[in-house]
Every structure is written in C-alpha cells, then in structure tokens.
C-alpha cells in the first residue's frame with residue numbers, strides 16, 4: 001500500500017485540489033483509496049460535496065459529540081466508488097491540543113499507529129495536509145512513505161519550499177522510509193514570465209521528481225462549489241487533463 | 257494605538273501581502289508601525305528583503321540560540337523608516353510547543369501581555385497570521401482589537417470564511433473588544449465570472465465592512481522576490497493603487 005502525503009507549509013498552493021482529484025482519479029482506475037483530511041478547515045468533504053457525520057477526530061478518539069462510543073468503521077465515509085474519506089474539521093483543534101499533552105513518542109506517531117487497515121483492503125492512503133506546521137503535520141509524515149509537494153508558480157514559493165525541506169528533513173530522521181517523491185508545479189500561468197522562471201528553477205533543483213505542471217485553470221477553482229471533482233465537473237478541461245497525466249505517472253511508478 | 261490582526265485560516269489568500277504593504281504604507285504616511293510575523297514560515301522578512309538575527313521567539317523568551325540573554329529591544333528590527341519588525345520563522349515551532357504546555361490562561365494571553373510598548377511610542381501594531389488555527393492564532397486575537405480578513409475571490413473561499421468565523425466568535429468570548437473591522441476581497445480577476453459572484457455575495461453579507469477589492473496583479477507576486485513592497489517595486493501598478501485605497505480608508509477610520 002502506498003501512503004502519499006500531499007504537503008506544503010505554504011498556504012493556498014493547491015494541496016486540497018491535488019489530494020481530492022488524485023484520490024478520485026485513482027479510485028476511477030479501480031484502486032481502493034482512503035483519503036484523510038488533516039486540516040482543521042475540513043475542506044475535503046466540501047470539495048467532494050458530502051457531509052459525513054464523523055471523521056478523523058472520531059476515528060482516533062472513538063468518541064462522538066456526546067461522549068458516546070464510535071467505532072472506527074463508523075468514522076469512515078464512503079464518498080465515491082473505491083474512495084473512502086476520513087474528514088477533517090474544527091474538532092481536529094481538540095485533537096491537536098490533546099496530542100500536545102501526550103508524551104513525545106506517542107505525540108508524533110499516533111496517527112500512523114491508528115491507521116492500520118486490514119491487509120489487502122486498500123491500495124492507497126492519500127493525506128491532505130493543512131498549511132503551516134504543527135503536531136498533526138509531524139504525525140502525517142510519520143504515517144506516510146511518500147511526499148507530493150505542490151508548489152505554486154507564483155510569488156516567493158521557492159523560499160517556502162526551502163523552509164518546508166527543513167521540516168521534511170527533521171521528519172526523515174524519525175521515519176527513514178519517507179521520500180520526497182513528487183514536486184508538482186501548480187497554477188502555471190503561461191501569461192506571466194514569473195511562472196516560466198520558477199518552473200525552470202524547479203527543474204534545475206529537482207530533475208526526475210518534477211511532474212508536468214498543472215496549469216492555472218479556473219474550472220479547478222469552480223468545481224469545489226459544486227461538490228464535484230474536476231473529472232465530474234468538466235471532464236475535458238485543461239485541469240482534468242493535467243491531473244490525468246499526474247495520475248498515470250503515479251500509477252506507472254507503482255507498477256515497477 | 258490600533259492593533260490589527262490580518263487573519264484568515266485559509267491559506268494563500270494574501271495575508272502576508274496585505275500585512276506588509278499595509279504596514280509599509282502606514283509608515284510612509286508617518287505613522288509608527290510594529291509589524292509582527294506570527295508564522296513559522298517567517299515570510300515577512302523575505303517580503304521586506306531583510307535578515308534580522310532575532311525576532312518574535314527571542315522577544316518572548318528573551319533567549320538566543322545558545323541560551324544567552326537577549327533583550328526585547330535587540331529582538332526588534334527596524335526595517336524601514338517608521339516601520340519595526342518582529343520576524344517569525346521556524347523557532348516559533350518551539351514557542352508553540354512551549355505554549356501548549358502552559359496553564360490555559362497563560363497559554364492564550366502571553367503574546368498580548370508581552371507586547372506592551374512604551375506609551376505613545378507606536379501608532380499601529382499589525383499582526384501577520386499563519387494559515388490554519390493554533391495556539392499562536394488565539395494569542396494574536398487576544399492581543400489585537402481589530403481583525404482584517406483577506407478573502408480570495410476564487411474557489412470555496414466563502415466556506416473558509418464561515419469556518420473562520422467560528423474561531424473568531426470563540427476568541428471574542430475571551431476578548432470582548434475584538435471586532436471584525438475589514439473584509440478585504442483579494443485576487444479580483446475581472447476575466448472570471450466567479451470573482452464577480454463571490455464579490456457580490458460578500459457585499460450582501462458584510463455591507464460596510466467590505467473594502468474595495470485588491471485586483472489580481474502579477475506585480476504583487478513579483479515584488480517579494482526583490483525584497484520590496486509594492487510601493488518600492490512598482491509605485492504605479494494596480495496593486496499599489498488598490499493598497500493605497502485600503503490605507504486611506506484605514507487612516508480615515510482612525511481619525512473619527
């Protein structure tokens with residue numbers, strides 16, 4: 001089973017857009033996927049147009065709003081064929097506070113220890129990370145074995161990437177299997193020189209890890225308001241085509 | 257003294273761009289401004305093209321890398337005329353962990369209690385908030401008395417705003433003076449229908465609090481790579497004109 005964390009401390013670079021479209025695309029190819037939303041904003045369920053009663057908070061604590069017992073299975077919501085969701089949201093604030101009070105070794109590895117699916121029941125776990133850096137971010141990098149890093153081709157994004165690498169390196173000390181597998185340029189805007197400049201620098205630094213860029217495509221930012229992935233909203237938009245390419249690359253890497 | 261938090265949990269909506277250009281614009285009008293970077297990414301110093309040795313971490317703990325004593329004055333960096341900076345960065349991760357272990361009342365109000373300038377030495381404190389929601393976000397909303405909320409006119413931003421209001425309301429219980437003063441539409445792109453739709457909805461919900469939108473302007477995303485604010489990089493760009501309007505509105509509100 002592949003466990004891919006879609007992570008980048010910088011905000012608004014396309015983490016949720018990538019995690020949702022990647023998870024749905026893989027599910028449409030027949031892979032069984034668990035999508036985990038680790039953000040207190042809890043946007044993944046909105047992007048998928050679903051309103052699960054429970055999510056990651058209940059999955060870990062096995063407790064509902066009124067203290068009643070919730071089984072792990074009840075906390076998982078089937079959102080599409082082959083696609084299951086552990087939704088995020090404001091209750092994760094409580095989880096973060098609670099984690100902060102645990103002893104150091106529990107604090108960093110709890111999520112990975114709880115997320116152990118029955119052997120052979122899943123092909124992929126995809127984690128949508130929150131912006132910033134906190135105790136949940138560390139937990140995800142302990143639970144995952146691959147990192148996919150979206151980098152917006154605008155503004156001081158390379159600077160943000162350098163900061164993120166320091167976080168990644170501290171996580172690799174604790175989880176030696178963790179690999180930065182993919183750097184995904186996003187919001188590629190052919191009209192601006194800056195886009196080409198940043199893309200060229202990324203290609204110089206990363207070589208093989210660089211993916212084909214996701215173009216700036218307003219359909220990608222319209223789809224969430226309809227509760228649909230890009231494949232459901234505009235199957236032939238540039239955004240759908242770009243994410244198709246990424247999914248094919250990820251599937252092929254898995255076959256070797 | 258006015259204490260304005262530039263805050264929004266959603267990432268990449270223009271918080272840092274707004275905080276930096278607002279702070280510099282006010283300073284150019286002769287107001288004395290302290291800009292506080294509360295983000296572990298520590299991008300404010302990059303946007304201003306400065307490399308301070310110390311920042312917010314040292315200001316609060318009064319301790320340097322090797323445990324030596326650092327006075328509060330040493331932690332403050334003068335970045336422009338009338339503009340002082342308390343920079344952020346990766347050391348704030350330690351501060352967050354340390355805050356998490358303090359008793360509840362200290363945990364939430366520490367920043368406000370530490371940031372008490374000599375009477376009459378400052379006109380504005382501007383806080384650049386990190387994305388997401390954590391113990392530092394609570395501290396800022398305890399220290400501030402006004403909130404300016406940038407909302408990107410793309411994607412599911414209204415949903416993000418609703419989530420943020422729940423955080424704001426829980427902070428107002430502890431700090432009754434706190435007011436949502438400004439909602440600033442950002443990245444207004446005349447080419448897309450979505451921009452107009454979201455703007456219309458914001459105007460319906462917020463009435464007087466709504467500011468004139470900041471247009472999508474590539475100059476705003478180029479300026480940080482040069483370590484300059486928009487007023488230094490392209491004085492007559494649309495972005496500079498839009499932030500001028502915001503600054504004039506904020507100054508006029510202060511005079512009443």
Ligand SMILES: Nc1ncnc2c1ncn2[C@@H]1O[C@H](COP(=O)(O)OP(=O)(O)OP(=O)(O)O)[C@@H](O)[C@H]1O
Pocket residue numbers: 010011012013014015016017018039129130131186187188214215216217218220221222224239265266267268387410411412413
């Ligand atoms: N390629 C693209 N073209 C146009 N808009 C995009 C693209 N990718 C993402 N967006 C839009 O940009 C905004 C930010 O994207 P998204 O929410 O996925 O980023 P994020 O990194 O998950 O943000 P956060 O840091 O808040 O979690 C959203 O409004 C989204 O709809």
Ligand SMILES: Nc1ncnc2c1ncn2[C@@H]1O[C@H](COP(=O)(O)OP(=O)(O)OP(=O)(O)O)[C@@H](O)[C@H]1O
Pocket residue numbers: 009010011012131154155156157266267268269270271272273274295385386387442443444470471472473474476477478480495
């Ligand atoms: N009006 C605008 N037009 C074009 N680009 C913009 C505009 N405002 C901000 N940007 C660019 O968009 C990106 C996000 O802006 P910024 O970093 O200020 O957002 P933020 O909310 O502070 O992000 P974070 O959540 O990571 O702290 C940056 O690359 C910035 O240069």
Ligand SMILES: [Mg+2]
Pocket residue numbers: 015016017039043129130131
């Ligand atoms: Mg997201």
Ligand SMILES: [Mg+2]
Pocket residue numbers: 271272273295299385386387
């Ligand atoms: Mg910022």
